[in-house]
Amino acid sequence: MTFKELGLNEKLLEGLSYMGFSEATPIQEQAIPFILDNKDMLACAQTGTGKTAAFILPVIHKLASAKRGKISTVVIAPTRELAMQIEQQIQAFAYFCGISSIAIYGGGDGKEFVAQKKALIAGVDIVVATPGKLISHLNMGYVDFSKVDYLILDEADRMLDMGFYEDIQTIEGHMPKTRQTLLFSATMPPKIRTLAKKILKNYEEISLSISKPAAGVLQAAYVVHDNQKAPLLRYLINDKPSYESIIVFTSTKRKVNDIVRAISNQGYQVQAVSSDLKQEDREMAVRKFRSKETRVIVATDVLSRGIDIKGINLVINFDVPGDAEDYVHRIGRTARADSTGVALTFINEDDMQKFGKIEKLIEQVVAKAPVPPEFGDVPTYDPNRRKSYGGRGGNRGGGGRGGSRGGNRNNNKGGQSKGRTNHSKKR
Numbered sequence: 001m002t003f004k005e006l007g008l009n010e011k012l013l014e015g016l017s018y019m020g021f022s023e024a025t026p027i028q029e030q031a032i033p034f035i036l037d038n039k040d041m042l043a044c045a046q047t048g049t050g051k052t053a054a055f056i057l058p059v060i061h062k063l064a065s066a067k068r069g070k071i072s073t074v075v076i077a078p079t080r081e082l083a084m085q086i087e088q089q090i091q092a093f094a095y096f097c098g099i100s101s102i103a104i105y106g107g108g109d110g111k112e113f114v115a116q117k118k119a120l121i122a123g124v125d126i127v128v129a130t131p132g133k134l135i136s137h138l139n140m141g142y143v144d145f146s147k148v149d150y151l152i153l154d155e156a157d158r159m160l161d162m163g164f165y166e167d168i169q170t171i172e173g174h175m176p177k178t179r180q181t182l183l184f185s186a187t188m189p190p191k192i193r194t195l196a197k198k199i200l201k202n203y204e205e206i207s208l209s210i211s212k213p214a215a216g217v218l219q220a221a222y223v224v225h226d227n228q229k230a231p232l233l234r235y236l237i238n239d240k241p242s243y244e245s246i247i248v249f250t251s252t253k254r255k256v257n258d259i260v261r262a263i264s265n266q267g268y269q270v271q272a273v274s275s276d277l278k279q280e281d282r283e284m285a286v287r288k289f290r291s292k293e294t295r296v297i298v299a300t301d302v303l304s305r306g307i308d309i310k311g312i313n314l315v316i317n318f319d320v321p322g323d324a325e326d327y328v329h330r331i332g333r334t335a336r337a338d339s340t341g342v343a344l345t346f347i348n349e350d351d352m353q354k355f356g357k358i359e360k361l362i363e364q365v366v367a368k369a370p371v372p373p374e375f376g377d378v379p380t381y382d383p384n385r386r387k388s389y390g391g392r393g394g395n396r397g398g399g400g401r402g403g404s405r406g407g408n409r410n411n412n413k414g415g416q417s418k419g420r421t422n423h424s425k426k427r
Contacts, residue, residue, distance in 0.1 A: 001029045007036070008057060009064045011096040016057075019092060025050040030206045032058045040181045040203035042196045044188045046214055046332060051184050052089050055152050060090070062149075063125055064097040070147035073126040076171065078158040079302060080105035080130055080279065081286070086154065087128040104129035104137065107279030117142065131159065131167035138174060145174040150182070151199075157185045157192055157325070165195070172199055186332070187325045213362060216340040217331050220369045221355065223381045226348045229318060230262040232375060236316065236344065237296060238266060243313035243342075245289065248298045249330045251319040259298045259318060273299040301326055309333075315343045320351035324361040344369075349379050356383025 001024050003016055016022070024032065027045040034041055035058035045051055059073055066072070077083040080103075087103035094101070102119040104127060120127070120143050127134070137143050151172065153159065159168065172181075181200050185192050188207065196203065213219065224232060237246060248263075250256055253274040260272045271285040271294045288294040290309050301321065312334045321327050327345075334341025345366070347355050359365055371378050 003057070006032050008032075009061045009097065011064060012057065012060055012093065015093055015095045015097070018095070021053075025054075027051055027206065027208055028054040028057070030208075031055065034204045034206075035059070035180070035182065036061065038180055040200040041206065042183045042185075042192070042200060042203055043206045044185050044192075045206070045208040046186060046328065049208065049214075051154070051186075052086055053093070055154070055182050055184055056086070056090055056093060059126070059150050059152070060094045060097055060099060063099050064094075066149075068099075068123075068125055070123045071120070071125070071127055071143075071145060072148060073150040073152070074134075074145065074148055074171070074175070075126065075128040075152040075154060076131055076134070076159070076168065077128060077154050078130065078162055078164065080107060081282070081302065082155060083128045083130050084283075087126075090126055090128065099126065100124045101126040101128065104133050105279075106130065106133045106136075131164045131171065135167055135170055138171070143174070146176065148175045148179055150180050151175055152182045152184070154184050155186065156183050156195065157187045157189060158329075160189075160191050160195065161323070165191075168195070168199075186329060189325075213328055213331050213343070217334060218340070218342045219331065219345075219364075219366045220342075221345040221347050221366050222369055222371055222378075223347045223352075224371060224375070224378050228371070228375050228378065229346045229348070230259070232346065232371065233259070233316065233318065234263055234266065235372065235375075237263060237268075240314065244292055244295060245309065245312045246296045246314045246316065247312060247333055248296060248316045248318055249321070250298065250300060251322065253300055255318070256298050256300060263296065263298075268295040269293060270296045270298065273297055273302065275300070275302055301330070313341055315341065317343070317345040320345060320347055320354045320358070322354065324354070324358045327358045328362065347381065349385065350387040352379075352382050352385040353387065359383065 002022050003024055004013055004022075006024060006029070027043065027049045031041060031043050031054040035055065043051070043054065056075075063072060075086055077086055083103045083105045087101050090099075090101045102116065102124050104116050104120075116137065117140075120137055123144070153168065183192070183196055183200060222232060233248065237243075248259060250259055253276050256272045256274045260270050264270050269288070271288060273282055273285050277285070285294065285297065289297045315331050315334045317327070317330060321330060331343035334343060345355065355366075368381055
């Protein structure tokens with residue numbers, strides 16, 4: 001279905017045309033009519049399917065023909081990277097509609113805080129904010145949310161994982177009960193449904209391929225000893241010169257710098273991104289990566305949901321993520337918007353059980369790629385193996401090759417499921 005067939009504002013359609021967008025994605029095709037019909041919504045779709053446009057396009061459509069002057073829309077996002085990304089998309093979509101927006105997040109200097117305060121007092125149309133920073137402004141007493149018509153929670157599952165439940169309740173308490181509330185998530189754990197019942201009324205539910213990687217992601221894993229990871233990473237990156245944009249995810253900030261040192265001086269630019277960096281340095285690193293000046297970016301999960309860059313060819317999980325659903329978000333950085341990409345994961349002895357849980361979540365056995373013989377013996381993959389504590393551990397160089405060779409692929413990926421449910425809930 002085209003955006004024109006969805007009945008969107010002509011000026012909004014003009015902006016979409018300049019951006020080269022005409023056909024709606026499945027989540028957009030399902031969500032936009034409900035939002036235009038003023039319904040609350042709980043929507044779940046995998047990363048890279050166009051969730052931002054699904055909620056912001058119908059809101060811009062409504063604001064384009066409404067009397068404005070007060071803050072009318074508040075979008076809450078878990079990280080400053082995602083808040084910035086959403087606000088940039090709003091600016092692009094609303095270019096011809098005369099709608100104002102601002103991103104509110106921490107990590108800046110005093111001048112940024114003053115600019116945010118001025119915009120909030122003046123009554124910017126759309127506020128995109130991280131919870132903590134927005135509450136800082138609310139506590140100062142100059143923010144007026146009495147005319148808010150639309151509250152949108154993006155990546156709601158991530159916000160709950162980060163402990164923002166009470167902050168969301170606080171922000172929601174400053175708004176009218178008659179507003180329209182939209183809750184978007186990439187996964188659907190029980191706590192999301194609890195939140196939905198708390199803040200939504202008479203809501204529609206849309207679910208597309210919950211907790212499943214995009215179809216365009218080619219997944220594989222290497223079963224290795226821990227001390228084989230860095231040499232294998234160098235080998236893979238140097239062996240894939242056609243991959244111009246590569247993200248390497250690791251689980252700790254300390255490992256980010258270790259990995260950067262391990263793969264530097266190889267003839268290509270490498271950048272580190274973690275919460276230890278100043279905000280301006282993180283933004284600069286992402287800009288260089290987006291412009292292809294930097295080929296490899298090494299990051300913690302701070303980027304697993306807060307970056308939307310076209311053409312990321314390869315995602316490498318240096319460590320298996322602790323949360324199975326974080327795996328879906330990590331590899332969702334590639335194969336976005338119907339493109340294709342490759343996701344590789346390094347599995348050591350201690351991470352086998354965690355990866356087994358990932359395979360259960362995505363309903364797919366990920367192929368175990370053969371490790372080049374020059375790397376020596378590798379462990380045998382056992383998804384039921386528990387993490388070892390103390391003793392000789394899992395970093396020894398011994399072990400047989402067994403299950404790390406070849407592997408097998410389960411083609412039962414679980415087809416796309418679409419559901420629409422109406423729920424009644426009194427506030």
